[in-house]
Amino acid sequence: MRKTILLTGIMLGSLFVSAQSRFPTVDKSPMDMSYYPANYPILKIQDKAAEPLLARVVYSRPQKNGRKVFGELVEYGTIWRLGANEATELELFRDAKIGDTRVKKGRYTLFAIPTSSKWTIILNKDNDVWGAFRYDSKKDVARTEVPVQRVADPLEAFSMYFEKTNGNINLVMxxxxxxxxxxxxFF
Known part of the structure; x- marks a missing residue:
């Protein structure tokens, strides 16, 4: 009887360990999502969405971890996936204008080429890519240059959100x- 109980315990324990090992480890740069309007899914389920969903961005949030980010970890003048892991994706739910370029509603990958004074933000039609290793400029849909603003209180994690401004929105990174x-x- 003891042997049977011991053998059953060992089998159940190995099943538990085996089941746990199937789950991936927690990512050091977790994925996040921002909407415009902010918290749209919650507002929608509460019947409080005053505006239609216009945009959503999905990105991973690398951490600073005591490192100097721009100019070192993220090299100036080099293509960057705007985050970590999978390249950041922007979904537009209406036709829009980014910089001087009209962009059809749809899902796009976002890249950037940062410098110390400006970032060139790139919308690219190649989706579901990891990193910027196979970035192809022939698939660019729009490019716009935006000035860098320095902040006194550094952000530990890369972050993105939408803000309303003069009837339009900004994607703040x-x-x-x-x-x-x-x-x-949007039009």
Missing amino acids: GWDDETVRMPIS
Whole structure:
């Protein structure tokens, strides 16, 4: 009887360990999502959504971890996926204008080429990519340059959110001591 109980315990324990090992480890740069209007899914379920969903961004949030980010970890003048892991994706639910370019509603990958004074933000039609390793400029849909603003209180995690401004919105991106705003207008 003891052997049977012991054998059953060992089998159940190994099943428990085996089941746990199937789950991936927690990512050091967790994925996040921002909406415009902010908290749209919650507002929608509460029947409080005063505006239709216009945009959503999905991105991973790398951490500063005591490092100097811009100019070192993220090299100036080099293509960057705007975050970590999978390249950041922007979904527009209406036709829009980014910089001087009209963009059809749809899902796009966002890249940036940062410098110390400005970032060139790029919308690209190649989706579901990891990093910027196979970035292809021939698939660019729009490019716009936005000025860098320095902040006194550095951000530990790369962050993105939408803000309303003059009837349009900005996609605000920041990390360490740099913040940029990419204007988006809808028609």
